[in-house]
Amino acid sequence: MIKCCNYICLLYLLFGIGKFTVYAQEIEPRQEINIDDLGDVSDEFLENFFEALKQKAITNYDKAINALNKCVEINPEPKYLYLELGKNYLELKQHEIAEENFKKALESKPDNRFILELLFEVYFHQQKYKESIGVVEKLVKYNSMFKEQLANLYYHDKRYDEALTLIDELDEEYGSDGYRKQLRKRISSKIKNPSGQISRLEKKIKEKPKSEQNYLNLIYLYSQNNEDEKAYQTAQALLKKNPKSELVHLALYKFYIEDNSKTEQAIQSMKIALKSNKIDKDSKYKVISDFLIFIEKHPQYESQLVEAVSILSSEQDNAKVFTELGHHYYKKGDKEKALNFYERGIKNSTGNFSLLKRVLLLQLDLKRYTKAEIGSQFALEMFPAQPIFYLVNGVSLIHLDRPNDAIDILSSGIDYIIEDPKMEADFYKQMGEAYLKLGDAAKSSEYLEKSNQLQKKS
Incomplete structure (x- = not known):
């Protein structure tokens, strides 16, 4: 028997311009036809029907359709033939023909959930929203979560x-x-x-x-x-x-912020919202964002922000919040606090190139050379063609008294520089520093001179 997943199309209207996305949600396994459902049919019919199932299982949908059409020629009565034809045409994205067959299959089972879901999928692909509404209104009685799809369709139908x-x-x-x-x-x-x-x-x-x-x-x-x-x-x-009520504070803090006489109530409401287990992380992120805007105008309350952040520290997956706090302190020039929050935020955002770069450069700036060396090595594994990470690694190694390793990594990284004389000058300068640590004054002078010449050009 073929294995078949149960997909439900969730219809989204994105950006108000008619773009839609299909989401898959497994509700319960779909049942395939078994031999007892086939009825009293001939051996030739059975042979072609099982050939169709075999061909569909190995994604030969055209061959499956041919075998099913032979069944129809032998006996056009069984409605399950049209269900199987519809499924194969759906796989081939021949939606109009799939629709015709699913409608035939529904003639004997007008409320069959499985067929209705397939017909909804076909209507979705054809953007037949009014027809979709009729189908989903029937599906709602099987699972109230179909109301989400129906709400989407009503939205599109105004x-x-x-x-x-x-x-x-x-x-x-x-x-x-x-x-x-x-x-x-x-x-x-x-x-x-x-x-x-x-x-x-x-x-x-x-x-x-x-x-x-x-x-x-x-x-x-x-x-x-x-x-x-x-x-x-x-x-x-x-x-x-x-x-x-904790949820009400998502609304109250905004009213209190706008009323300058209720600053303390605003802060208290924000804290309640941040502590709440009923409020999702995105909403908490919005609270923190509003808190940051508030503090720009009322810097005397910054200590309250620190207290609010401590509430979040015990929760997991607050990368977005910590990154936003890092941006806040970075703009203020408080590099220590910025790095502290960035390091906490990047734990779940290691693929964020810009954030990784900023963290590593701050670590260098604040002389956290061991962290910068380890972090840049990790960054090179993710972004092996980014010269900035070779440079950070090389600088870290020089300050950790590993000049030979620094020369090796800088020599490798310089090959990835494309039309960036300033960065190339930085590489040569660091190689000069590394050779100076080794006591090779001639090599050091050679690379430092290359760096100076490139700086003049840039």
Whole structure:
């Protein structure tokens, strides 16, 4: 039997210009046809059918289609033939023919989840969004997570209120997540008059006054509609109803920051948000980013930033936050703090060339030669054609009293320099320094002179 994964297309509208991405999500294994399902058919039919399965298994889709068509000539009644034909045409990206066959297969099983998913995939590839809606509306009864696909489709069909209603239902059932937050923003940005959605959420809050998510969604809509005072009042209402709410502080700290008389409340709200296990890392990153902007205007509160960062230090995967903090202190010229945060941030971003380069140059600048030597060796394994890392390694080795090793690495790295006389001059200067350490004054003078000549040209 062929192995088959169950793919569900998640439809995204990116940047508002109609570009879409397909995401795969395995819900449950699909079942293939077994011999008991074939019915009373002839030996010739069976031979061709199993030949089709064999050819599909080895990706000979054209041959599989030929074998299935022979089955159809023998007996056109079994609907599973059209399911198999559809799958093969789908693999060949012949979507219109695949669609025709899946529709035939559905005639006897109009609510078959497996066939409906395949038909949805075909519609997706053909950008038949209205047809997709009809299929996904049937699929929702099998798994409520299909509502995400349906919300995407409603969005593309400009049925914004229905899309937001589905997202609200999912948030209530599963809790909010990053994907649905982004989808909500895209949908809300298209709504010219959100009064209908606002009324619906106000009604839901009256029905379920302890549901945090409804308050948060309403705060967002008010903010999008430039009704900041109503958004703030809604946040205060949530805090009054649920004094232990942590999510509300994602909204409150912004209101407090804008009110210069509530600086202490702003900082306290930011700390609560950063400590919360209910708030995702991207949102915490946004809190830190806003905190940094706040400190640019109120530098007297920088110690509070350090305290806030200590909250995050115990968590894993905060590379983005630490890197942003490194940028903050780098711009201020505080190299020690910048390097400290960069080193913490790069642990999960070792493939980031620009960040790796900055870390190594700061380590040299601050005379951390052992770290720079080890780090540049690692960098060369990842980026073996980048001369800057040979140079950092060579400089580190010179300061670690390993001039012979320095000359070897610098001699290797200089071959990767392309039309960069300044860097070439730096290489020759360091080679001159290395030979000077070895006591070879003649060689040292030769390379230093080469460096001087190149510096004059550059």
